[in-house]
Amino acid sequence: MFESKVSGPIIIIDRDDGRRTELRNLFSDRFRVEPLEDINEIGSSISKAGAYIVYDEGSNFEKLLELFHVNGFFLPVILYSENTSIDRAVRSTRDGAMAYFQYPFGKSINLDDLMAEYERDSLNISFFQRRSQSRKVLKALTSREADVLMSLCEGLTGSEVAEKLGLSPKTVDSHRTKMLKRLGVNSLVAVRMAAEAGWTLTSPPNAEAAPGQGSD
Structure with a gap:
């Protein structure tokens, strides 16, 4: 049997x-x-x-x-x-x-x-x-917070993220702080979650994990 x-x-x-x-x-x-x-x-x-x-x-x-x-x-x-x-x-x-x-x-x-x-x-x-699970949690991010996290996954510094997104370093830091607070984790864990969710350069978050409930 x-x-x-x-x-x-x-x-x-x-x-x-x-x-x-x-x-x-x-x-x-x-x-x-x-x-x-x-x-x-x-x-x-x-x-x-x-x-x-x-x-x-x-x-x-x-x-x-x-x-x-x-x-x-x-x-x-x-x-x-x-x-x-x-x-x-x-x-x-x-x-x-x-x-x-x-x-x-x-x-x-x-x-x-x-x-x-x-x-x-x-x-x-x-x-x-x-x-x-990671995709579900990351969906809570705004589109701009997702952009900042994606840039962190690329290994960019705060100033490089600001230049890439056309924002001031202070604004980038604000989005990063809000993003980490929303997720309740530190930067390393946030990057790991993005990797687990499948966020890569060829599969960006807006296509693969559909985060972003807003653009601010």
């Missing part, structure tokens, strides 16, 4: 009844399965799942990630699709999908190996949890 450490049910999200039924039959002999038609049906039970298996259409994956980010945690996600590309699969796994499968599955899914991978990847899940 297969024993899994996955404590919650496996949530299947797919609007197609045939595919949902097939997946439910594949998994139900080993796990509790809850099939849903739409992301919006998850509701307040989002954190109670052991894993999500999601048909990759529209913005299903992005909506689920946003729910994770808003709630400050990350759970295992498997995506599948009839029509996909290598680029889409790579981007999805980069953004946190544990696996991406082509449908119909054939013999491509081994349930035992898949669940064992979930359990082995607890460190990776923790990484995504930290990223989600």
Whole structure:
């Protein structure tokens, strides 16, 4: 008898009844399965799942990630699709999908190996949890505070930040003080949080973590 450490049910999200039924039959002999038609049906039970298996259409994956980010945690996600590309699969796994499968599955899914991978990847899940938590906290920053933090991540001095942003050093210092007070951390921790959130020169905060509730 297969024993899994996955404590919650496996949530299947797919609007197609045939595919949902097939997946439910594949998994139900080993796990509790809850099939849903739409992301919006998850509701307040989002954190109670052991894993999500999601048909990759529209913005299903992005909506689920946003729910994770808003709630400050990350759970295992498997995506599948009839029509996909290598680029889409790579981007999805980069953004946190544990696996991406082509449908119909054939013999491509081994349930035992898949669940064992979930359990082995607890460190990776923790990484995504930290990223989600950091993004959630950093969203409280104004756009100008985010600019200042991003400049600190680049290793710029106060005067260099002022020159880059076209502000006075005194104004930059004011934004930095407010930013640190809002986060409740020191500069080093703030920079670490930005790194965990994925703020990089190629993925700026306004595109990747969507902070900034204002520009002052």
